[in-house]
Amino acid sequence: MRTEADVIVVGAGPGGAAAARYLAVEGFDVIALEKSHYPREKVCGDGLTPRAVKELQLIGLETPRDEGWIPNRGLRMVGGGHRLEFPWHDLESFPDYGLSLPRAQFDHRLAQHARAAGADVREGWHVDSLIVRDGDGEFVVDKDTAERAAAVRPGGEARVVGVIARETDEKGRKVGDPVEHRAPLIISADGVSARLALGLGIERKVNRPMGVAVRTYIETPRHEEEWMEGHLEIWSGERGSSNLLPGYGWIFPLGDGTANVGLGTLSAKGTPSGLDHRALMRDWLDHSAADWELGEQVGQIKGAAIPMAFNRQPHYVPGMMLVGDSGGMVNPFNGEGIAYAMQAARRATEAAVAARAAGNDDRAYQAALASYARMMKDDLGGYYSLGRVFATLIEHPTVMSICVKYGLPRPLVMEFVSRLLADVYEPRGGNWSDKLLSALVRIAPAA
Ligand SMILES: Cc1cc2nc3c(=O)[nH]c(=O)nc-3n(C[C@H](O)[C@H](O)[C@H](O)COP(=O)(O)OP(=O)(O)OC[C@H]3O[C@@H](n4cnc5c(N)ncnc54)[C@H](O)[C@@H]3O)c2cc1C
Incomplete structure (x- = not known):
């Protein structure tokens, strides 16, 4: 069995499967290790806004209704004695519909899509730990080496060079011997557990929702x-x-x-x-x-x-990127995470392509990979900062109550708020609410 590749992706949910697909399309040799066997249940709302549909279009996954994809025309909001429908906006940058599909099927189809591009997506492989190389040699990350592992940080010498994985059976029990898998780039797309990031001491930021x-x-x-x-x-x-x-x-x-x-x-x-x-x-x-x-x-x-709101950072340390929930990439306004995990996979691939072009120049190579974290911040940092303010405000029951009771029935307010909550607006141009929202997103500091 092959255990070396250009990129090893850990976890093949939407973030990992999308990364495997994008990287394979770019000609990278990719192994994705997924601990479960498809189709597997994932606790989720199964809802996709136009932002997520756009990601599906970008990655080239067909979504026909006769294969279970149910389109939706917008959001119906109920509260404060109101029941109002807000159709998705007719925008140039996004489709005017959303979709739903149970995650058991969604994730399986995305993984098959990655395989169709040549990615080696392996089901039933649980990644236990990372292999790190520093000035003193190589070591496996565990509780005894935690301090050494915490030195894997941007600009440092220590870097991730591989993972240790074990085969699992249909029930998720680890059954095989530990097997080393090596690659110059590891993508940690292991979801909210963020096991790999935690191994390197990358803790959750406590000021995030x-x-x-x-x-x-x-x-x-x-x-x-x-x-x-x-x-x-x-x-x-x-x-x-x-x-x-x-x-x-x-x-x-x-x-x-x-x-x-x-x-x-x-x-x-x-x-x-x-x-x-x-x-x-x-x-x-x-x-x-x-x-x-x-x-x-x-x-x-x-x-x-x-x-939510980038609650785990840095998103890049030498040799490893955090993609999706492992990097806390869910939208704090609405709890949507699939679109952002897929967007991160797209950006991670752009950075990997730039790094490949750097050839043997290690400094340029690392700088190109590190650009992934910057791209994510440029894309979403301002919007997520607004989301942190929003989360703080609605924690006050009175604010929440006033918003629901008096905000919902005001068409002008909702013209803006529906774009804000769904993160579906025209980033350049558009009407007054698109322009206001993109200005706010630009002004808000990305953190
Ligand atoms: C109740 C609920 C409702 C939600 N509703 C929505 C919604 O309607 N729309 C939306 O967009 N988002 C929703 N979200 C958020 C969304 O589910 C996540 O943001 C999304 O799944 C993130 O994708 P991911 O690929 O980063 O992680 P995941 O989907 O969690 O995928 C991680 C993968 O890694 C695998 N894995 C984990 N550890 C290892 C390991 N050590 N070795 C190998 N494999 C491993 C897992 O088996 C899994 O397949 C909801 C979340 C919850 C909890």
């Missing part, structure tokens, strides 16, 4: 409806503005007899809220969404943390 969300699948006769629905009133306990939580519930129809139904809350500083999200979800559904005639629940309610 984190979400917690739960979801399940529920039968509904409205499963083919072409709207994503968001409920902006999630209460902890008694209904009253002082108990309004920062977050929302969603119903995303999937066209297969069910909808993905879920709920998420936000903490501006990532501090644990102590909330019982499953209980919140049951309470929300008991009081709302009767018009969906929700029937049998299919599967369990499952939850996960959502790392």
Whole structure:
């Protein structure tokens, strides 16, 4: 079995599979190691905004309806006594529709798409640790070498040169012996657990928002409806503005007899809220969404943390890039992460192509790879800084309550806010709200 490549990608969710595809298209020899076997469940809302659809178009993945991709025309928002529909805007830079597809299928198709371009995507390989080289030689990262591993930082001599992986069976149990895999570039796309980054001591930034969300699948006769629905009133306990939580519930129809139904809350500083999200979800559904005639629940309610606004940095250290959730790349305004993981994969590939052109000039090579982190900040840093302010504001129940009650029915306000929340606007030109939003994003410091 081949264990050396130009790039080793760890994790083949949307970030890793997209990276494997883009890199393979550029002629890199890529091995992607994914611990699970497809099709596998991933806790997600399964919803794709036009920003994510654009990423699918850029990567060349077809999305026909007869293969389960259900289009949506916009967002229906429910709250403060209002029920209003906001169609996706007709913009030059984005398609005017969103999509949904269960992640079990989505991730599998993206992985197949990577394979079709020549990437060697291996299922059932769990990466346990990194191999690092420093001035004293090579070592495997573990708790005994943690201090040495923390020296792998931009501009330093120590660099990641490989990974140790073990085969897993269908149940995810590690069954094989440890196998070294080596490459000059490792892409860590291992999701919110960020195991590889943590091994290098790259901790979560505590001044960034984190979400917690739960979801399940529920039968509904409205499963083919072409709207994503968001409920902006999630209460902890008694209904009253002082108990309004920062977050929302969603119903995303999937066209297969069910909808993905879920709920998420936000903490501006990532501090644990102590909330019982499953209980919140049951309470929300008991009081709302009767018009969906929700029937049998299919599967369990499952939850996960959502790392936002670049909460793990640096995104590049010598020999390794963080792509997607491992780098905390989820949008703090809406909890969307697939589009950004795919965008990061695209940018990572651009940097890898530039590094290849640097040839044997190590300084130029490292500088080209490091440009990945800068590109991500240029692309999203300003917008995410705005998102951090937003998260801090809506943590106050009164602010949240005023926004829902008085903001929602104001068309002029919502013209702007719907673009802001979805991150779907014309970056150059467009109407007044596009121009205002791009100006704010430019002014906001990227951090
Ligand atoms: C409840 C919930 C709802 C959400 N709803 C939406 C939504 O509707 N739309 C949206 O865009 N985003 C949503 N998100 C966020 C979205 O799920 C993530 O942002 C997205 O999955 C990030 O992709 P990724 O490739 O970075 O990580 P992941 O999708 O987590 O993929 C990581 C992959 O790495 C593999 N892996 C992990 N560790 C290892 C290892 N050591 N070795 C080998 N493989 C490994 C995992 O098996 C996995 O396949 C939601 C999140 C939650 C929790």
